[in-house]
Amino acid sequence: MNFQKGTLPPGLTFVGVPIGSARDVTLRALDTLASADVLVAEDTRTMRKLMDIHGIPLDGRKMISLHDHSTPAKLEGLVDLVRGGASLAYASEAGMPAIADPGFELARAMHDANLPVTCAPGPSAAATALAVAGLPTDAFMFLGFLPNAQSARRQAIEAVADVAATLVLYESPKRLAKCLADLATVLGDDRNAAVCRELTKKFEEVRRGSLSDLTAAYQGANVKGELVVLVERGHSPIVREIDLENEIKAALSSMSVRDAADAIAQAHGVKRRTVYNLALKLSAEEQDDTDR
Ligand code: SAM
Numbered sequence: 417m418n419f420q421k422g423t424l425p426p427g428l429t430f431v432g433v434p435i436g437s438a439r440d441v442t443l444r445a446l447d448t449l450a451s452a453d454v455l456v457a458e459d460t461r462t463m464r465k466l467m468d469i470h471g472i473p474l475d476g477r478k479m480i481s482l483h484d485h486s487t488p489a490k491l492e493g494l495v496d497l498v499r500g501g502a503s504l505a506y507a508s509e510a511g512m513p514a515i516a517d518p519g520f521e522l523a524r525a526m527h528d529a530n531l532p533v534t535c536a537p538g539p540s541a542a543a544t545a546l547a548v549a550g551l552p553t554d555a556f557m558f559l560g561f562l563p564n565a566q567s568a569r570r571q572a573i574e575a576v577a578d579v580a581a582t583l584v585l586y587e588s589p590k591r592l593a594k595c596l597a598d599l600a601t602v603l604g605d606d607r608n609a610a611v612c613r614e615l616t617k618k619f620e621e622v623r624r625g626s627l628s629d630l631t632a633a634y635q636g637a638n639v640k641g642e643l644v645v646l647v648e649r650g651h652s653p654i655v656r657e658i659d660l661e662n663e664i665k666a667a668l669s670s671m672s673v674r675d676a677a678d679a680i681a682q683a684h685g686v687k688r689r690t691v692y693n694l695a696l697k698l699s700a701e702e703q704d705d706t707d708r
Contacts, residue, residue, distance in 0.1 A: 423451040424503035428494075428526045430519060431507040432538020436616035438469050444536040446470050452505035454497055455479045458518050459509045482506065484518050491525045498531045512540040516560040516586055541615055542584050545644035548622050549610035552648060552682045555581035562587070562595060569595065573602040583647040589639035596634055599647055600627035608648040614641040651686070660686070664695045665702075673699050
Protein backbone atom coordinates (compact mmCIF):
# COMPACT_ATOMS: atom_id res chain seq x y z
CA MET A 417 0.00 0.00 0.00
CA ASN A 418 1.06 3.52 -0.72
CA PHE A 419 1.21 5.04 2.75
CA GLN A 420 3.10 8.16 1.72
CA LYS A 421 1.60 11.55 2.17
CA GLY A 422 1.78 14.04 -0.66
CA THR A 423 1.67 11.42 -3.44
CA LEU A 424 -1.90 12.07 -4.64
CA PRO A 425 -2.24 14.40 -7.63
CA PRO A 426 -3.93 17.76 -6.96
CA GLY A 427 -7.72 17.65 -6.93
CA LEU A 428 -10.60 16.27 -4.90
CA THR A 429 -10.95 12.54 -4.27
CA PHE A 430 -14.15 11.29 -2.69
CA VAL A 431 -13.52 8.29 -0.49
CA GLY A 432 -16.21 5.65 0.02
CA VAL A 433 -16.00 4.25 3.56
CA PRO A 434 -17.68 1.27 5.29
CA ILE A 435 -21.36 1.27 6.32
CA GLY A 436 -20.70 -0.98 9.30
CA SER A 437 -17.86 -3.43 8.98
CA ALA A 438 -14.52 -1.56 9.11
CA ARG A 439 -12.95 -4.28 6.92
CA ASP A 440 -15.13 -3.20 3.99
CA VAL A 441 -12.79 -0.30 3.30
CA THR A 442 -10.92 -0.60 0.00
CA LEU A 443 -7.15 -0.53 -0.39
CA ARG A 444 -7.47 2.51 -2.62
CA ALA A 445 -9.55 4.30 0.01
CA LEU A 446 -6.76 3.67 2.52
CA ASP A 447 -4.10 4.78 0.00
CA THR A 448 -6.06 7.97 -0.57
CA LEU A 449 -6.51 8.72 3.13
CA ALA A 450 -2.81 8.03 3.66
CA SER A 451 -1.53 10.15 0.82
CA ALA A 452 -3.83 13.20 0.51
CA ASP A 453 -2.36 16.55 1.53
CA VAL A 454 -5.56 17.58 3.32
CA LEU A 455 -8.29 15.40 4.84
CA VAL A 456 -11.88 16.64 4.75
CA ALA A 457 -14.54 14.82 6.76
CA GLU A 458 -18.23 15.08 7.53
CA ASP A 459 -17.27 13.78 10.97
CA THR A 460 -13.61 14.15 11.84
CA ARG A 461 -13.85 11.70 14.77
CA THR A 462 -15.18 8.91 12.54
CA MET A 463 -12.43 9.54 10.01
CA ARG A 464 -9.76 9.49 12.74
CA LYS A 465 -11.17 6.22 14.07
CA LEU A 466 -11.12 4.57 10.63
CA MET A 467 -7.55 5.76 10.07
CA ASP A 468 -6.51 4.45 13.51
CA ILE A 469 -8.07 1.03 12.85
CA HIS A 470 -6.09 0.74 9.64
CA GLY A 471 -2.86 2.22 10.97
CA ILE A 472 -2.84 5.40 8.88
CA PRO A 473 -1.01 8.26 10.58
CA LEU A 474 -2.29 11.82 10.37
CA ASP A 475 1.34 12.92 10.20
CA GLY A 476 0.69 16.58 10.88
CA ARG A 477 -1.86 16.89 8.06
CA LYS A 478 -4.83 19.22 8.33
CA MET A 479 -8.26 17.65 8.93
CA ILE A 480 -11.15 19.93 8.02
CA SER A 481 -14.82 19.28 8.78
CA LEU A 482 -17.44 19.81 6.08
CA HIS A 483 -21.12 19.04 6.60
CA ASP A 484 -24.55 19.98 5.27
CA HIS A 485 -24.55 23.30 7.10
CA SER A 486 -21.06 24.41 6.08
CA THR A 487 -20.89 27.92 4.65
CA PRO A 488 -20.09 28.78 1.01
CA ALA A 489 -16.89 30.38 2.34
CA LYS A 490 -15.82 26.97 3.63
CA LEU A 491 -16.35 25.45 0.17
CA GLU A 492 -14.45 28.30 -1.42
CA GLY A 493 -11.58 27.71 1.02
CA LEU A 494 -11.37 24.07 -0.10
CA VAL A 495 -11.46 25.11 -3.76
CA ASP A 496 -8.60 27.52 -3.08
CA LEU A 497 -6.54 24.75 -1.51
CA VAL A 498 -6.88 22.62 -4.66
CA ARG A 499 -6.21 25.63 -6.86
CA GLY A 500 -2.99 26.05 -4.93
CA GLY A 501 -1.98 22.48 -5.85
CA ALA A 502 -3.28 20.46 -2.86
CA SER A 503 -4.85 17.01 -2.99
CA LEU A 504 -8.01 16.65 -0.87
CA ALA A 505 -9.60 13.43 0.36
CA TYR A 506 -13.23 13.78 1.43
CA ALA A 507 -15.25 11.13 3.30
CA SER A 508 -18.68 11.32 4.84
CA GLU A 509 -19.56 9.54 8.08
CA ALA A 510 -20.45 6.27 6.35
CA GLY A 511 -20.79 4.90 2.83
CA MET A 512 -20.45 6.90 -0.34
CA PRO A 513 -20.11 10.66 -0.13
CA ALA A 514 -22.97 12.63 -1.72
CA ILE A 515 -25.47 9.75 -1.41
CA ALA A 516 -27.93 11.21 1.12
CA ASP A 517 -24.81 12.83 2.53
CA PRO A 518 -22.76 15.98 1.99
CA GLY A 519 -20.50 16.02 -1.04
CA PHE A 520 -22.57 17.21 -3.98
CA GLU A 521 -21.90 20.90 -3.36
CA LEU A 522 -18.20 20.27 -2.95
CA ALA A 523 -18.07 18.38 -6.26
CA ARG A 524 -20.01 21.16 -7.98
CA ALA A 525 -17.73 23.86 -6.57
CA MET A 526 -14.65 21.98 -7.86
CA HIS A 527 -16.21 21.52 -11.31
CA ASP A 528 -17.20 25.19 -11.43
CA ALA A 529 -13.54 26.03 -10.84
CA ASN A 530 -12.43 23.49 -13.50
CA LEU A 531 -10.61 21.40 -10.91
CA PRO A 532 -10.42 17.61 -11.02
CA VAL A 533 -12.87 15.43 -9.07
CA THR A 534 -12.46 11.68 -8.73
CA CYS A 535 -13.62 8.94 -6.37
CA ALA A 536 -12.20 5.91 -4.60
CA PRO A 537 -15.59 4.17 -4.48
CA GLY A 538 -16.81 2.13 -1.57
CA PRO A 539 -19.99 0.61 -0.19
CA SER A 540 -23.34 2.35 -0.07
CA ALA A 541 -26.33 1.18 1.97
CA ALA A 542 -28.56 1.66 -1.09
CA ALA A 543 -26.50 -0.60 -3.38
CA THR A 544 -25.93 -3.15 -0.61
CA ALA A 545 -29.68 -3.35 0.09
CA LEU A 546 -30.45 -3.77 -3.61
CA ALA A 547 -27.98 -6.65 -3.75
CA VAL A 548 -29.50 -8.59 -0.85
CA ALA A 549 -33.23 -7.78 -1.05
CA GLY A 550 -34.11 -10.06 -3.95
CA LEU A 551 -36.23 -7.40 -5.69
CA PRO A 552 -35.68 -6.41 -9.34
CA THR A 553 -32.52 -4.40 -9.86
CA ASP A 554 -32.74 -3.71 -13.59
CA ALA A 555 -34.09 -0.25 -12.77
CA PHE A 556 -34.20 1.45 -9.40
CA MET A 557 -34.95 4.91 -8.08
CA PHE A 558 -33.18 6.27 -5.04
CA LEU A 559 -35.34 8.59 -2.93
CA GLY A 560 -33.05 9.25 0.02
CA PHE A 561 -35.06 10.15 3.15
CA LEU A 562 -38.77 10.91 2.67
CA PRO A 563 -40.19 13.97 4.46
CA ASN A 564 -41.03 13.55 8.16
CA ALA A 565 -44.50 15.08 8.02
CA GLN A 566 -47.17 12.59 6.95
CA SER A 567 -48.88 14.73 4.30
CA ALA A 568 -45.58 15.66 2.66
CA ARG A 569 -44.44 12.03 2.86
CA ARG A 570 -47.63 10.78 1.18
CA GLN A 571 -47.24 13.38 -1.55
CA ALA A 572 -43.66 12.30 -2.15
CA ILE A 573 -44.81 8.67 -2.44
CA GLU A 574 -47.66 9.60 -4.80
CA ALA A 575 -45.18 11.34 -7.06
CA VAL A 576 -43.34 8.04 -7.65
CA ALA A 577 -46.31 5.64 -7.57
CA ASP A 578 -46.07 4.87 -11.30
CA VAL A 579 -42.30 4.76 -11.61
CA ALA A 580 -41.32 1.49 -13.28
CA ALA A 581 -38.43 0.79 -10.96
CA THR A 582 -37.66 -0.55 -7.50
CA LEU A 583 -37.88 2.33 -5.03
CA VAL A 584 -35.02 2.63 -2.55
CA LEU A 585 -35.32 4.82 0.51
CA TYR A 586 -33.57 5.48 3.77
CA GLU A 587 -35.63 5.65 6.94
CA SER A 588 -35.03 5.96 10.64
CA PRO A 589 -36.09 3.03 12.87
CA LYS A 590 -38.46 5.35 14.77
CA ARG A 591 -40.43 6.26 11.67
CA LEU A 592 -40.30 2.87 9.91
CA ALA A 593 -43.81 1.69 10.84
CA LYS A 594 -45.43 4.99 9.81
CA CYS A 595 -43.46 5.07 6.58
CA LEU A 596 -44.48 1.49 5.69
CA ALA A 597 -48.12 2.30 6.48
CA ASP A 598 -48.02 5.33 4.15
CA LEU A 599 -46.32 3.30 1.42
CA ALA A 600 -49.09 0.68 1.71
CA THR A 601 -51.84 3.32 1.68
CA VAL A 602 -50.52 5.10 -1.41
CA LEU A 603 -48.99 2.24 -3.41
CA GLY A 604 -51.33 -0.58 -2.38
CA ASP A 605 -51.10 -3.34 0.23
CA ASP A 606 -49.85 -5.96 -2.21
CA ARG A 607 -46.65 -4.40 -3.46
CA ASN A 608 -43.61 -6.50 -2.60
CA ALA A 609 -41.10 -4.79 -0.37
CA ALA A 610 -38.07 -5.43 1.82
CA VAL A 611 -36.62 -3.89 4.93
CA CYS A 612 -32.83 -4.28 5.11
CA ARG A 613 -31.49 -3.54 8.56
CA GLU A 614 -27.95 -3.25 9.95
CA LEU A 615 -26.32 -4.23 6.67
CA THR A 616 -22.77 -5.63 6.99
CA LYS A 617 -23.13 -5.61 10.80
CA LYS A 618 -23.58 -8.37 13.36
CA PHE A 619 -27.38 -8.20 13.43
CA GLU A 620 -27.94 -7.81 9.70
CA GLU A 621 -31.51 -8.69 8.76
CA VAL A 622 -33.52 -8.70 5.54
CA ARG A 623 -37.30 -8.96 5.88
CA ARG A 624 -39.37 -9.38 2.75
CA GLY A 625 -43.10 -9.33 2.24
CA SER A 626 -46.01 -7.30 0.95
CA LEU A 627 -46.29 -3.75 2.22
CA SER A 628 -49.26 -4.75 4.38
CA ASP A 629 -47.35 -7.71 5.88
CA LEU A 630 -44.35 -5.55 6.67
CA THR A 631 -46.51 -2.76 8.10
CA ALA A 632 -48.15 -5.29 10.44
CA ALA A 633 -44.77 -6.82 11.37
CA TYR A 634 -43.23 -3.51 12.41
CA GLN A 635 -46.32 -1.90 13.99
CA GLY A 636 -45.45 -1.22 17.63
CA ALA A 637 -42.12 -3.04 17.33
CA ASN A 638 -39.03 -1.62 18.99
CA VAL A 639 -36.86 -1.34 15.88
CA LYS A 640 -33.19 -0.52 16.28
CA GLY A 641 -30.31 0.21 13.94
CA GLU A 642 -30.02 1.62 10.44
CA LEU A 643 -32.26 0.58 7.62
CA VAL A 644 -33.11 0.76 3.96
CA VAL A 645 -36.64 0.17 2.61
CA LEU A 646 -37.16 -1.14 -0.92
CA VAL A 647 -40.47 -1.35 -2.77
CA GLU A 648 -40.98 -3.27 -5.99
CA ARG A 649 -42.59 -1.45 -8.92
CA GLY A 650 -46.33 -1.86 -9.44
CA HIS A 651 -47.24 -4.73 -11.72
CA SER A 652 -49.02 -2.75 -14.37
CA PRO A 653 -50.79 -4.77 -17.04
CA ILE A 654 -49.91 -2.11 -19.62
CA VAL A 655 -47.14 -4.11 -21.30
CA ARG A 656 -48.54 -5.04 -24.71
CA GLU A 657 -48.29 -8.66 -25.77
CA ILE A 658 -46.90 -7.71 -29.17
CA ASP A 659 -44.04 -5.84 -27.47
CA LEU A 660 -43.38 -8.80 -25.22
CA GLU A 661 -43.32 -11.11 -28.26
CA ASN A 662 -40.81 -8.92 -30.09
CA GLU A 663 -38.59 -8.74 -27.05
CA ILE A 664 -38.78 -12.48 -26.48
CA LYS A 665 -37.95 -13.21 -30.14
CA ALA A 666 -34.89 -10.95 -29.93
CA ALA A 667 -33.82 -12.50 -26.62
CA LEU A 668 -34.21 -16.08 -27.96
CA SER A 669 -31.48 -15.45 -30.54
CA SER A 670 -28.91 -15.38 -27.74
CA MET A 671 -30.61 -16.95 -24.69
CA SER A 672 -32.40 -20.09 -23.60
CA VAL A 673 -36.19 -19.99 -23.14
CA ARG A 674 -35.69 -20.04 -19.38
CA ASP A 675 -33.17 -17.15 -19.34
CA ALA A 676 -35.22 -15.06 -21.77
CA ALA A 677 -38.32 -15.55 -19.61
CA ASP A 678 -36.41 -14.58 -16.45
CA ALA A 679 -34.89 -11.45 -17.95
CA ILE A 680 -38.05 -10.16 -19.63
CA ALA A 681 -40.38 -10.96 -16.72
CA GLN A 682 -38.05 -9.09 -14.39
CA ALA A 683 -37.64 -6.14 -16.72
CA HIS A 684 -41.40 -5.60 -17.07
CA GLY A 685 -42.64 -6.80 -13.70
CA VAL A 686 -44.79 -9.37 -15.53
CA LYS A 687 -45.51 -12.89 -14.18
CA ARG A 688 -42.64 -15.20 -15.12
CA ARG A 689 -45.01 -18.05 -16.00
CA THR A 690 -46.80 -15.86 -18.59
CA VAL A 691 -43.55 -14.89 -20.30
CA TYR A 692 -42.18 -18.43 -20.07
CA ASN A 693 -45.26 -19.90 -21.82
CA LEU A 694 -45.08 -17.26 -24.53
CA ALA A 695 -41.35 -17.86 -24.98
CA LEU A 696 -41.94 -21.64 -25.27
CA LYS A 697 -44.59 -21.08 -27.93
CA LEU A 698 -42.42 -18.66 -29.93
CA SER A 699 -39.39 -20.92 -29.66
CA ALA A 700 -41.44 -23.90 -30.96
CA GLU A 701 -42.79 -21.80 -33.85
CA GLU A 702 -39.29 -20.72 -34.78
CA GLN A 703 -38.12 -24.34 -34.69
CA ASP A 704 -41.01 -25.33 -37.05
CA ASP A 705 -40.01 -22.58 -39.47
CA THR A 706 -36.39 -23.72 -39.60
CA ASP A 707 -37.41 -27.42 -40.01
CA ARG A 708 -39.60 -26.60 -43.03
N1 SAM B 1 -23.79 7.87 2.28
C1 SAM B 1 -24.38 6.73 2.93
C2 SAM B 1 -24.40 5.56 1.94
O1 SAM B 1 -23.91 5.70 0.83
O2 SAM B 1 -24.86 4.50 2.32
C3 SAM B 1 -25.75 7.02 3.50
C4 SAM B 1 -25.73 8.08 4.56
S1 SAM B 1 -27.30 8.47 5.21
C5 SAM B 1 -26.95 9.91 6.15
C6 SAM B 1 -27.50 7.28 6.50
C7 SAM B 1 -28.64 6.32 6.22
O3 SAM B 1 -28.18 5.27 5.36
C8 SAM B 1 -29.14 5.59 7.45
O4 SAM B 1 -30.09 6.36 8.15
C9 SAM B 1 -29.76 4.35 6.85
O5 SAM B 1 -31.03 4.63 6.32
C10 SAM B 1 -28.77 4.05 5.72
N2 SAM B 1 -27.71 3.15 6.21
C11 SAM B 1 -26.44 3.48 6.48
N3 SAM B 1 -25.75 2.39 6.89
C12 SAM B 1 -26.62 1.36 6.89
C13 SAM B 1 -26.52 -0.02 7.22
N4 SAM B 1 -25.39 -0.55 7.66
N5 SAM B 1 -27.63 -0.79 7.08
C14 SAM B 1 -28.79 -0.27 6.64
N6 SAM B 1 -28.93 1.02 6.31
C15 SAM B 1 -27.87 1.84 6.43
